[in-house]
Amino acid sequence: MSSGNGQQPAGGEEAAPPEQLALMREAVRKAKAPRAKPRTWRGAALAKELPVARVLVDKGVLHLDRYFDYAVPEELDAVAQPGVRVRVRFGAGGRSVREGRREGGGLIDGFLVERVAETDYTGPLAALAQVVSPEPVLSPELLGLARAVADRYAGSLADVLQLAVPPRHARAESAGTGAPPAPPPAPDPGSWRRYGRGPEFLRSLASGGAPRAVWTALPGPQWAEEIARAVQATLASGRGALVVVPAGRPASRVDAALRALMGDGRHALLTADAGQERRYREWLAVRRGAVRAVVGTRAAMFAPVHDLGLVVVWDDGDASHSDDNAPHPHVREVLELRASRDSCAFLLGSWSCTVEAAQLVESGWAAPLVADREQVRALAPLVRTVGDGDLARDEAARAARLPTLAWQVVRDGLRQGPVLVQVPRRGYVPRMACAQCRAPARCRHCAGPLSAQDAGELRCAWCGRQETDWHCPECGGFRLRARIVGARRTAEELGRAFPAVAVRTSGREQVLDTVPGTPALVVSTPGAEPVAEGGYAAALLLDGWAMLGRPDLRAGEEALRRWIGASALVRPQSAGGTVVVVAEPTLRPVQALVRWDPVGHAVRELAERAELGFPPVSRMAAVSGPADAVTGFLGGARLPSDAEVLGPVPLPVTEAGRTRRPGGPPPGERWERALIRVPPGSGAALASALKTALAARTARGGGGGSGGGGGGETVRIRIDPPDIG
Structure with a gap:
C-alpha cells in the first residue's frame, strides 16, 4: 500500500490486516496504474540505471515493517548501493505516515536494501536525502537472518537490525583492514x-x-x-x-x-x-x-x-x-x-x-x-547435602545460620586453599509446596504454579483460577508451606568465625574475575563466582530453597545450573574438593548435583513438560498491558484454532525507583498478563497472528510493541517468555 508522503512499500510484503481494508482498496487502485520509471525529482536528474531505492526505515513499529521506495539522485548513484546506511524524509513533524507530505517530514535513518528499475507508486517519489556512509553494512545474508528472527519473535525487522548492526563510528570505517591470514593447521584433539x-x-x-x-x-x-x-x-x-x-x-x-x-x-x-x-x-x-x-x-x-x-x-x-x-x-x-x-x-x-x-x-x-x-567421577568434587531435618537438629545452624557440616568443610578447606561460598541474591518470591514431600503446588487446570494471595486465597499464577481443594498428587498431603525468601548475610559471620582469613566478595557491585590460590573465603552471588588459581578447596551452596522456591517453571533447572557452575570451579574429589549444598537431599535437582548428572535431570524435566504441555514442547507467548487493553487485544487477534489462552492474571505492581523487568508494568501501573499456548507446529502461526494483530492496533493509533516503550494503553508481546511462573 502506498503512504501519503510519497513513499511506497515494496511488493511481496505481508498483506495488511483486515482493519485496514480501506487502505488496501486504495493500494489496489493505485497498483492498477501502469508502473513508472522516475526520471526527475523537483528538477534534479535521477540515476540512469536502477533509479529506485528500496529502503527499510528505522521505525520499529509493526505496521511500518516493510520497505519504502525512494528516488536515487544522480549525484548519489555511485554510493547508494545495497546495504549502505541512508537518511530519508519520512512523515511530517513527527506525525504518522498518512499525514506526511512528499516535500516535508523529518530525516530518519534507514538501510538501502536494493535498487530496482521501476516502482509501483504512481506519483513522484521522494529522493534519498543522504548516504551516510558508502560502507555496505547490511548484506543479503544478514538481512535474511534478521527477517527470520523478526518473524519468529513477532517483531519488526528494524528492531532486529538495531541489535544486529552496531552504531557507526566514522574513524573506525576509515581504518583499513588487511587480508585474512592463511588457514591454520588442524589442531591436536x-x-x-x-x-x-x-x-x-x-x-x-x-x-x-x-x-x-x-x-x-x-x-x-x-x-x-x-x-x-x-x-x-x-x-x-x-x-x-x-x-x-x-x-x-x-x-x-x-x-x-x-x-x-x-x-x-x-x-x-x-x-x-x-x-x-x-x-x-x-x-x-x-x-x-x-x-x-x-x-x-x-x-x-x-x-x-x-x-x-x-x-x-x-x-x-x-x-x-x-x-x-x-x-x-x-x-x-x-x-x-x-x-x-x-x-x-x-x-x-x-x-x-x-x-x-x-x-x-x-x-x-x-x-x-x-x-x-x-571421567566424570574422576573430575567432579564430592557433594554432600544438608536437609531440613539436619538443620532443625543442628544447634549451630539455628544460632549462626550455618550447619555444623558447613563449618567443618570450611575449616578443612582453608588449610588447603580458598573456599567459595555461594549465597543467593535477594528478591526471590516464595512458591507454595507440599509441606510433607516438598513437591511444587500446581494448578489442576493448566499445571501453573499456585501462590497465596493477600486474602488467603490460593490462585494459579498462569490462568488465575482459584484453588479451593488442593491436595498433593505425589503423596496425597493437604498442607502447604511457603519456602525461604532472599539471601543470608553470611560474610560478617564467616569473618568473625575465621578472623585470620581474608574475606572477599563478588557480586553486583564488584565482580571478581580471579582470586589467588591462597586460603581465603570468597562470598559470591550466583554467576559472579571468580576462578581460583588451582581451583577451590571447597564450596558451600547456601539457602538452596531460595532458588528452588522461585515461582518459575525453570526453578529446578536454574538452581542446578547455578550449583554446577560453582561446583565446577572446585578441585576434584581425588584432590580433596568438597561441596556442601544446603537443600533437601530428596529433591531432583539436589540428587542430580550429587550424581553430577545434569543430562538426566534435563531429560526427566523434558518428559514432564511434554506430558503437561509446557515449553519447549509447546510454544508460548505472553501478552501484557492494562487490563482493558489486554482483553481488547485478545478479542481482536485471530489466534490459531489450537491456541489456549491462560489468564489474564494481575502482574505485581513495580514500586517507583525500582528497575522493572522487560515486558513488565511501569512503576505504579497495574497490568495484567495472559499466556497463549500452542502445540508443536503452531508456533509460527501464533507469532504471525500476534504480529498482525499488533500491527493493526498500532496502525489505529493504539500503543503496542514486542517489548518496547510506551505508556497508556500499551500492549506488549513476548514470544517464549523466560519467566512464566
Whole structure:
C-alpha cells in the first residue's frame, strides 16, 4: 500500500490486516496504474540505471515493517548501493505516515536494501536525502537472518537490525583492514580426547563437515581451550567460526585460549566493554572478511562471519543470552537458525544441560557429546547435602545460620586453599509446596504454579483460577508451606568465625574475575563466582530453597545450573574438593548435583513438560498491558484454532525507583498478563497472528510493541517468555 508522503512499500510484503481494508482498496487502485520509471525529482536528474531505492526505515513499529521506495539522485548513484546506511524524509513533524507530505517530514535513518528499475507508486517519489556512509553494512545474508528472527519473535525487522548492526563510528570505517591470514593447521584433539566422540567431532570440522552437538563439559577450566580447538579446526577447513558466551569474563577466557592456541590476528572480540569505536572496528574487520572467527557476547550472534562453518553457544541457560530489547531474541534460537540457514556446524556447550538442549538431542537435530562416567567421577568434587531435618537438629545452624557440616568443610578447606561460598541474591518470591514431600503446588487446570494471595486465597499464577481443594498428587498431603525468601548475610559471620582469613566478595557491585590460590573465603552471588588459581578447596551452596522456591517453571533447572557452575570451579574429589549444598537431599535437582548428572535431570524435566504441555514442547507467548487493553487485544487477534489462552492474571505492581523487568508494568501501573499456548507446529502461526494483530492496533493509533516503550494503553508481546511462573 502506498503512504501519503510519497513513499511506497515494496511488493511481496505481508498483506495488511483486515482493519485496514480501506487502505488496501486504495493500494489496489493505485497498483492498477501502469508502473513508472522516475526520471526527475523537483528538477534534479535521477540515476540512469536502477533509479529506485528500496529502503527499510528505522521505525520499529509493526505496521511500518516493510520497505519504502525512494528516488536515487544522480549525484548519489555511485554510493547508494545495497546495504549502505541512508537518511530519508519520512512523515511530517513527527506525525504518522498518512499525514506526511512528499516535500516535508523529518530525516530518519534507514538501510538501502536494493535498487530496482521501476516502482509501483504512481506519483513522484521522494529522493534519498543522504548516504551516510558508502560502507555496505547490511548484506543479503544478514538481512535474511534478521527477517527470520523478526518473524519468529513477532517483531519488526528494524528492531532486529538495531541489535544486529552496531552504531557507526566514522574513524573506525576509515581504518583499513588487511587480508585474512592463511588457514591454520588442524589442531591436536588435546583434552577433547576425554569425550567419547570428541576427536571425531574435531576431525569433522577440519574436513569441512557440519556436525551438530550438545556438549556437556567436564568440570574444570578446560572448556575455553576446548572451544578454541573447535574454532581452529573450523578455520583449518577454510571456513569461519562464531562463539557466543553470556558475559565478558567467559569471553576473555575464550579470547585468551584462542590467542594461546593460534596467536593474534585470527579472531575478533565483540563485547560491550570494548567501547563503540573498537567494537565497530572489529565488526568491520569481520564483515570485510579480514577476520574469520568471532568471540563475543549476545549481540555477536548476528556477526557477519564469511563462509560460516561453526556456531558455538556456551551456557545457553544463562539469562544474559536472552535480549532485553524487542523482540527479545535468544542466542540459542538465533544460532540454530544460522546453523540451518548456512548448513554449518552447531555446538551447544555447558557444564549443565537445559531442557531445550535435551530436546535438540531427543529430536535428533543434534547428537550428545559427553564423557563417560569414569571421567566424570574422576573430575567432579564430592557433594554432600544438608536437609531440613539436619538443620532443625543442628544447634549451630539455628544460632549462626550455618550447619555444623558447613563449618567443618570450611575449616578443612582453608588449610588447603580458598573456599567459595555461594549465597543467593535477594528478591526471590516464595512458591507454595507440599509441606510433607516438598513437591511444587500446581494448578489442576493448566499445571501453573499456585501462590497465596493477600486474602488467603490460593490462585494459579498462569490462568488465575482459584484453588479451593488442593491436595498433593505425589503423596496425597493437604498442607502447604511457603519456602525461604532472599539471601543470608553470611560474610560478617564467616569473618568473625575465621578472623585470620581474608574475606572477599563478588557480586553486583564488584565482580571478581580471579582470586589467588591462597586460603581465603570468597562470598559470591550466583554467576559472579571468580576462578581460583588451582581451583577451590571447597564450596558451600547456601539457602538452596531460595532458588528452588522461585515461582518459575525453570526453578529446578536454574538452581542446578547455578550449583554446577560453582561446583565446577572446585578441585576434584581425588584432590580433596568438597561441596556442601544446603537443600533437601530428596529433591531432583539436589540428587542430580550429587550424581553430577545434569543430562538426566534435563531429560526427566523434558518428559514432564511434554506430558503437561509446557515449553519447549509447546510454544508460548505472553501478552501484557492494562487490563482493558489486554482483553481488547485478545478479542481482536485471530489466534490459531489450537491456541489456549491462560489468564489474564494481575502482574505485581513495580514500586517507583525500582528497575522493572522487560515486558513488565511501569512503576505504579497495574497490568495484567495472559499466556497463549500452542502445540508443536503452531508456533509460527501464533507469532504471525500476534504480529498482525499488533500491527493493526498500532496502525489505529493504539500503543503496542514486542517489548518496547510506551505508556497508556500499551500492549506488549513476548514470544517464549523466560519467566512464566
